[in-house]
Amino acid sequence: MKTLFLLTSAFIISVGLEAQLVSDQTNGIALDFTKEAPDGRVELPEIDWTFPTSAYTNSQENKIEFKAMISSKSPLKSVSLTLGKSRTGEPLGTKTIKIPKNSIQFEFEQSMTLWDGENVIGLIAENVDGGKVIEFRNVLVGIDAISKAVDINRKDYALLIGTDKYDHWSDLVNPVYDVETIGKELEDTYNFETEVLTNPEQDELLIKIKEYATKKYRPQDQLLIFIAGHGQFDETFGEGYLVTRGSLANDAAKTTYVAHSILRNIINNIPCDHILLVMDVCFSGTFDPVIASTRGAYENIDDSELLVRKLSKKTRRYLTSGGKEYVSDGIPGQHSPFAEKFITILKSRGGEDRIITLSEMYPEMQRLKTLPRMGEFGNNEKDSDFVFVVK
Incomplete structure (x- = not known):
C-alpha cells in the first residue's frame, strides 16, 4: 500500500x-x-x-x-x-x-x-x-507522465574549455576568464553541472570530451560544450582547426591540431540527445561545411509545454563567434566581444518565463560587429533547440 x-x-x-x-x-x-x-x-x-x-x-x-x-x-x-x-x-x-x-x-x-x-x-x-x-x-x-512534463531528474551539463597559454603560438588574454565566468553563471543561475578545462594539450582535450561520451544521459538532459582560444583554417585541405596548447605554429600536416571534422564526429556520437557547441575561436564558422543560420519565432504556449517541445527533438546545434575569419580576443580582463554578449544574455535570466532558447539568443548575438554563425550538424532534427532554464 x-x-x-x-x-x-x-x-x-x-x-x-x-x-x-x-x-x-x-x-x-x-x-x-x-x-x-x-x-x-x-x-x-x-x-x-x-x-x-x-x-x-x-x-x-x-x-x-x-x-x-x-x-x-x-x-x-x-x-x-x-x-x-x-x-x-x-x-x-x-x-x-x-x-x-x-x-x-x-x-x-x-x-x-x-x-x-x-x-x-x-x-x-x-x-x-x-x-x-x-x-x-x-x-x-x-x-x-514523461510525455506531458519536464523530467524532474533531468540535468544540464556544461564542459567549458579555454586556452590562453600556448607553447608555439602567441598567448591570448581572455579565454580562461571567459569560460570561468560563463561556467559560474551557468551553475549559479541555470543549475548546470559545470566543468572547466584550461590550457589543455591536444590529447587532454580529446580525452575530456570522450569522458562525456561515457556518461549516462536521460532523454531530456542537455550538454553545452564551449571552446575559446586560437583557431586556424587551411585553404588547401578546406578544413578548420582548433589550436591547443602544444600545437605547432608551422605544422604542415596539421597533426598537432584538432580538425573540425573530427570534432563534429566525436560530439555527434556523444549519447546525449541535446547538444550545443559554442566556439569563440578564429575561423570557428568553418566548423560546418555549410554555414547556416536560423531565427526563432515567439510561441504562445505555457512554459512547461515550451520546454517539453524543445526537449523532444534531437539537438546538434552550433554557435560560433564568426565565420571564415579572425575574431577579437578583446581587452584584457573585459571578455571577448562574443563572450561578453553571451554572458549578458545569460544574465538577463530570460524575462518573465525565465527561459532562454538558442533561437532567442541568436538575434541578440547578431548585433556583434563580427557576425556570429549558427547552424546544425550531425543527427540534428528539424525544429530542435537548446534551452537555458533559470533555477
Whole structure:
C-alpha cells in the first residue's frame, strides 16, 4: 500500500486589510502592513529551489526529496509546506517545518510520497517583519507522465574549455576568464553541472570530451560544450582547426591540431540527445561545411509545454563567434566581444518565463560587429533547440 505524505491542518493565507497577496504562475508574496520595518520597507525572504529546479516537472517515481535554500535579511518566523491536487483547488493541508530560532538562512529538505497525477507543492517562508513568500512546484506523477512534463531528474551539463597559454603560438588574454565566468553563471543561475578545462594539450582535450561520451544521459538532459582560444583554417585541405596548447605554429600536416571534422564526429556520437557547441575561436564558422543560420519565432504556449517541445527533438546545434575569419580576443580582463554578449544574455535570466532558447539568443548575438554563425550538424532534427532554464 502506498504511504502518502499527510499535511496536518488547513492552509490559509489571510488577505484583507492587514495583508496583500500577489501571485503569478510560479510564486507569490504576502505583505503584512501591520509589521512595518524601521525604515518603512518590508524585506521579503528568498527561496532558491535546489530540487526540483523547474516549476513544472514529472516523475515516474512517487517518492521525491524536495530541497531549497531559504534566506532572509531579518530572522525567519516560520516555514511551512502545502500539498494539493491543483493550484486553484483546496490544499490537502499544511505542515509546519521546525527551524532554529533567529535563523536568517535555512536549508529545507523534505521527503514526500506523492499521489499519481498532478501534485502542487507550496513552500511558504515568513519573516518577523511580516514578509511572506510562496514558491510552488507542480509535479505530475505516473509512468505515462514523461510525455506531458519536464523530467524532474533531468540535468544540464556544461564542459567549458579555454586556452590562453600556448607553447608555439602567441598567448591570448581572455579565454580562461571567459569560460570561468560563463561556467559560474551557468551553475549559479541555470543549475548546470559545470566543468572547466584550461590550457589543455591536444590529447587532454580529446580525452575530456570522450569522458562525456561515457556518461549516462536521460532523454531530456542537455550538454553545452564551449571552446575559446586560437583557431586556424587551411585553404588547401578546406578544413578548420582548433589550436591547443602544444600545437605547432608551422605544422604542415596539421597533426598537432584538432580538425573540425573530427570534432563534429566525436560530439555527434556523444549519447546525449541535446547538444550545443559554442566556439569563440578564429575561423570557428568553418566548423560546418555549410554555414547556416536560423531565427526563432515567439510561441504562445505555457512554459512547461515550451520546454517539453524543445526537449523532444534531437539537438546538434552550433554557435560560433564568426565565420571564415579572425575574431577579437578583446581587452584584457573585459571578455571577448562574443563572450561578453553571451554572458549578458545569460544574465538577463530570460524575462518573465525565465527561459532562454538558442533561437532567442541568436538575434541578440547578431548585433556583434563580427557576425556570429549558427547552424546544425550531425543527427540534428528539424525544429530542435537548446534551452537555458533559470533555477
